[in-house]
Amino acid sequence: MSIFDVISNTDEIPIRFRRGANKSIVFSVTCLERYQSDIVDEFLRKFSSRVTQTTHLITNDDKHTLPSPLSIELIEAIANHYFCVSYRWLIDYIKYDRIVDKGAFEIEGDDTDCHFQGGPKRSRSIDKRHSFFEYICFIIKCTENNEIKMTNDRLQDLITVGHGRIITCVTQRVCLINLKLLFSVINYVSERCHNYDQCRSLGIHFVSFGWVLESVVKYRPKSFSLYEELHYN
Numbered sequence: 001m002s003i004f005d006v007i008s009n010t011d012e013i014p015i016r017f018r019r020g021a022n023k024s025i026v027f028s029v030t031c032l033e034r035y036q037s038d039i040v041d042e043f044l045r046k047f048s049s050r051v052t053q054t055t056h057l058i059t060n061d062d063k064h065t066l067p068s069p070l071s072i073e074l075i076e077a078i079a080n081h082y083f084c085v086s087y088r089w090l091i092d093y094i095k096y097d098r099i100v101d102k103g104a105f106e107i108e109g110d111d112t113d114c115h116f117q118g119g120p121k122r123s124r125s126i127d128k129r130h131s132f133f134e135y136i137c138f139i140i141k142c143t144e145n146n147e148i149k150m151t152n153d154r155l156q157d158l159i160t161v162g163h164g165r166i167i168t169c170v171t172q173r174v175c176l177i178n179l180k181l182l183f184s185v186i187n188y189v190s191e192r193c194h195n196y197d198q199c200r201s202l203g204i205h206f207v208s209f210g211w212v213l214e215s216v217v218k219y220r221p222k223s224f225s226l227y228e229e230l231h232y233n
Contacts (some may be wrong), residue, residue: 029058029087030073036087043090056083058090059107070217072149074107077120079132079161079216084120109217119219132216133164140166142209155209158216170204
């Protein structure tokens with residue numbers, strides 16, 4: 001059996017992330033051009049492989065710097081502390097017929113931000129037991145976004161992998177800790193304006209699911225101000 005296990009063409013299916021310790025290198029691919037997918041195919045022909053759970057994400061990049069196109073697969077890989085590397089790592093592996101240092105090919109962030117982000121490396125460098133959303137409760141009231149393949153199940157997975165809690169209602173006990181209320185439709189606030197001021201007084205924030213995605217991809221909590229939905233009397 002090869003040290004490399006591969007999942008290809010995974011843009012349309014959720015990635016199953018490996019939790020246990022294992023020396024195998026297992027990767028998924030996302031956002032690749034056709035010629036880049038051909039490189040993956042060449043790799044598969046040259047080295048034995050089998051389908052299993054993921055440890056590495058292979059993605060596109062800028063060739064000169066190392067931002068990746070933003071995808072839900074990239075966000076999920078960062079949340080699970082896995083290596084996110086350029087497809088060019090496979091090129092060198094094939095060229096030299098041996099494992100090449102992947103550090104030089106590690107993705108630095110996504111291409112929606114011109115500044116160095118370091119989210120993937122930051123995620124890997126911390127204790128794997130780190131609880132990114134610990135002590136935060138979430139009520140999910142989102143409309144699913146098909147454009148980025150964001151479903152409520154995937155959003156919930158991103159939250160719970162960081163030890164966030166999913167709840168369905170606000171109770172007195174929950175109000176003692178920090179609560180984020182997630183949604184993507186402004187009517188959710190406007191139709192509940194009678195409760196809005198009371199919720200805000202309890203420290204409850206009404207934010208879009210973008211807050212979760214941006215916080216994970218940078219692996220640093222973002223300010224609520226850019227994502228908060230406000231109600232005006």
